[in-house]
Amino acid sequence: MAGRSISYITGSQLLSLRRQPTIAIVDVRDDERTHDGHISGSLHYASDGFTDNISKLIHEVKGKDTLVFHCALSQVRGPSCARKLVNYLENSKEDVGIKNIMVLERGFNGWEASGRPVCRCKNVPCKESECAS
Numbered sequence: 001m002a003g004r005s006i007s008y009i010t011g012s013q014l015l016s017l018r019r020q021p022t023i024a025i026v027d028v029r030d031d032e033r034t035h036d037g038h039i040s041g042s043l044h045y046a047s048d049g050f051t052d053n054i055s056k057l058i059h060e061v062k063g064k065d066t067l068v069f070h071c072a073l074s075q076v077r078g079p080s081c082a083r084k085l086v087n088y089l090e091n092s093k094e095d096v097g098i099k100n101i102m103v104l105e106r107g108f109n110g111w112e113a114s115g116r117p118v119c120r121c122k123n124v125p126c127k128e129s130e131c132a133s
């Protein structure tokens, strides 16, 4: 796990990659997710209490090798939660198969401002196939 680093992905890159079965999108916004919609198929792990839920997250993304974190702007919460996961994996002895940890540039707000599809379902987690977008 040594040397793992966080890279950035743009909205247009994510738009073309997000249907890949090995990618998980992790939304770490807090209450805003309820009001502002979300990227379809994204998981929700609020930044508040994120550390306590890391093992649950790792379990939920079994089989995925790429995790893309975002918050509203991806300036504070998104990168810091991504960093917490990197640290956790570096300290953990188990190989969970996560190879890439990324942060979505400009976050959800940038995604929405660029006119990319926003899902407003109330499912937790979002069930992509049932979403209009």
Ligand SMILES: [Zn+2]
Residues within 6 Å of the ligand: 038, 039, 040, 041, 119, 120, 121, 122, 123, 126, 127, 128, 131
């Ligand atoms: Zn949804």
